[in-house]
Amino acid sequence: MLLQQLVNGLTLGAVYTLVALGFSLVMGVLGILNLAVAELFMLGGYVGLTLMLDGQPLLVGLGAAALFTGLLGVVVERVAYQPLRHAPPIAPLLSTLGFSVIFQTVATNVWGSDPLLLPPELMDARYQLGSVSVGQAQLVVMATAVGLVVGLALVMRHTRFGTGLRAIAENRDVARLLGVPAPLVTSGAFALSGAMAGVAGVLIGLHYGALTPFVGVEVGLKAIAVMVVGGTTSIWGVLLAGPLLGVLEVMTVAFGGAAFRDMTVYGLMILTLLLRPQGLLGRAGGAQRV
Amino acid sequence: MSLLSLSGVTCRFGGITALNNLSLDLPAGAITGVIGPNGAGKTTLFNCITGAYRPSEGEIRLRGESLLGMPPHRIARRGIARTFQNIRLFPSMTVWEHLMVVQRGGGLRAALAPLGLSGPAPRHRAEQALERFGLAPFRDRLATTLPYGVMRRVELARALTAEPALLLLDEPVAGMNHEEAAGVASLLQGLVADGLTLLLIEHDMGFVEQLCQRVHVLDFGTLIASGTPAEIRRNPAVIDAYLGVEA
Numbered sequence: 001m002l003l004q005q006l007v008n009g010l011t012l013g014a015v016y017t018l019v020a021l022g023f024s025l026v027m028g029v030l031g032i033l034n035l036a037v038a039e040l041f042m043l044g045g046y047v048g049l050t051l052m053l054d055g056q057p058l059l060v061g062l063g064a065a066a067l068f069t070g071l072l073g074v075v076v077e078r079v080a081y082q083p084l085r086h087a088p089p090i091a092p093l094l095s096t097l098g099f100s101v102i103f104q105t106v107a108t109n110v111w112g113s114d115p116l117l118l119p120p121e122l123m124d125a126r127y128q129l130g131s132v133s134v135g136q137a138q139l140v141v142m143a144t145a146v147g148l149v150v151g152l153a154l155v156m157r158h159t160r161f162g163t164g165l166r167a168i169a170e171n172r173d174v175a176r177l178l179g180v181p182a183p184l185v186t187s188g189a190f191a192l193s194g195a196m197a198g199v200a201g202v203l204i205g206l207h208y209g210a211l212t213p214f215v216g217v218e219v220g221l222k223a224i225a226v227m228v229v230g231g232t233t234s235i236w237g238v239l240l241a242g243p244l245l246g247v248l249e250v251m252t253v254a255f256g257g258a259a260f261r262d263m264t265v266y267g268l269m270i271l272t273l274l275l276r277p278q279g280l281l282g283r284a285g286g287a288q289r290v
Numbered sequence: 291m292s293l294l295s296l297s298g299v300t301c302r303f304g305g306i307t308a309l310n311n312l313s314l315d316l317p318a319g320a321i322t323g324v325i326g327p328n329g330a331g332k333t334t335l336f337n338c339i340t341g342a343y344r345p346s347e348g349e350i351r352l353r354g355e356s357l358l359g360m361p362p363h364r365i366a367r368r369g370i371a372r373t374f375q376n377i378r379l380f381p382s383m384t385v386w387e388h389l390m391v392v393q394r395g396g397g398l399r400a401a402l403a404p405l406g407l408s409g410p411a412p413r414h415r416a417e418q419a420l421e422r423f424g425l426a427p428f429r430d431r432l433a434t435t436l437p438y439g440v441m442r443r444v445e446l447a448r449a450l451t452a453e454p455a456l457l458l459l460d461e462p463v464a465g466m467n468h469e470e471a472a473g474v475a476s477l478l479q480g481l482v483a484d485g486l487t488l489l490l491i492e493h494d495m496g497f498v499e500q501l502c503q504r505v506h507v508l509d510f511g512t513l514i515a516s517g518t519p520a521e522i523r524r525n526p527a528v529i530d531a532y533l534g535v536e537a
Contacts, residue, residue: 178371
């Protein structure tokens with residue numbers, strides 16, 4: 001039972017991790033919270049699952065979701081961030097909030113507010129590993145998440161885009177003097193952030209077997225808690241906090257009751273802010289930029 | 291033949307005129323010095339050249355091409371690099387990564403290519419810089435954990451990895467002892483021998499005399515004198531404003 005819950009929690013945590021990385025990509029570089037990420041997560045889910053319900057294979061669904069929300073991420077950057085980049089940080093925060101409300105409204109009108117249910121036979125294979133039963137969908141979720149995280153780490157460390165992005169995050173002015181095209185790299189960060197969230201949206205739909213236009217608020221915003229607990233300046237922190245909060249949530253529901261579910265997650269976020277403001281693995285002294 | 295030319299450059303911030311109608315030419319392949327008291331506008335001059343600030347008036351040309359309104363990364367790719375008075379390194383990066391940040395070629399394809407596959411050129415340049423500045427032993431160390439003198443060399447190596455035509459140096463020997471400064475001086479002379487043009491801000495007049503063919507003196511944003519170091523030493527206006535009367 002405990003082991004089974006652990007697997008379920010890790011699956012949920014994998015999704016949290018991806019969305020949290022989507023938030024922290026933009027947060028790390030620009031110091032702003034792009035709230036639209038939560039709804040790009042939801043939109044990606046709808047785009048990918050709609051295609052899969054149409055009979056397209058998983059990879060097409062994931063790819064289309066990534067492409068769609070990646071492009072929308074750039075739109076968000078051009079409209080909600082670029083014109084406001086010299087304004088106080090609250091301005092882009094509010095304009096991305098505006099975008100997320102619009103995205104949610106559009107999704108409600110296009111797909112309806114009733115849950116989009118996946119047919120039970122979609123990815124219904126189960127594998128028995130000792131006492132633990134793992135669903136095909138859970139395996140897909142975890143494998144995709146691990147693959148994306150590894151891919152992101154490689155991109156950040158070994159490509160010009162990645163090193164440029166890290167340089168901009170540390171010192172934008174110096175990075176530009178070294179020839180890093182800051183505007184292009186910034187757009188790239190928004191695109192990558194949107195694409196990660198979009199793929200995570202497909203995964204959450206597969207995990208729950210359903211999707212609603214409100215999943216961005218329910219699940220996507222929890223990724224902010226993950227980012228805060230892990231530390232906004234640390235990708236490794238997010239990789240630790242994502243699974244941790246996923247497991248914590250599932251355990252809370254299993255042993256404490258569903259009513260406490262969100263309380264533990266957001267409670268841990270508040271505790272982190274109070275007791276360890278730099279996050280679990282954040283650099284000491286580097287206060288979080290929320 | 292001048293590499294960089296400024297004509298009538300004025301830079302104002304609110305009511306303050308940081309640079310006032312400044313005109314000067316940098317001859318290619320030479321070391322030019324800029325001296326002056328604190329707040330004279332020396333660093334502002336650097337910021338105007340690199341595109342960090344946009345002058346209120348005037349023109350700045352590199353090889354005849356206007357740099358005004360060009361974003362800093364494009365000016366950098368045209369061949370201008372700089373170092374800072376207070377060292378500015380990236381805290382989370384190793385020495386090697388500092389050198390790999392430098393970007394010359396453009397395009398999406400180049401941006402997404404793995405560093406190892408983006409052609410041997412960037413890695414080769416970085417390897418050369420490691421050798422030249424004696425940084426090979428520190429290759430995989432976090433740059434900001436290294437001794438001060440080494441950090442200065444990392445900054446210099448990073449600037450040179452871009453293979454600039456013009457290098458702007460803001461007090462490159464600040465905080466160094468005599469021996470270290472002499473090492474930097476011979477290094478800079480070697481770079482100039484290889485065809486690099488240098489513009490140097492420095493307070494150490496001995497260092498300036500040893501290196502610079504030409505010196506410009508700024509005071510309150512205005513150019514008050516230009517000439518060889520010996521001429522500058524004798525210039526009454528300069529002695530008044532900056533050097534003081536020698537005992």
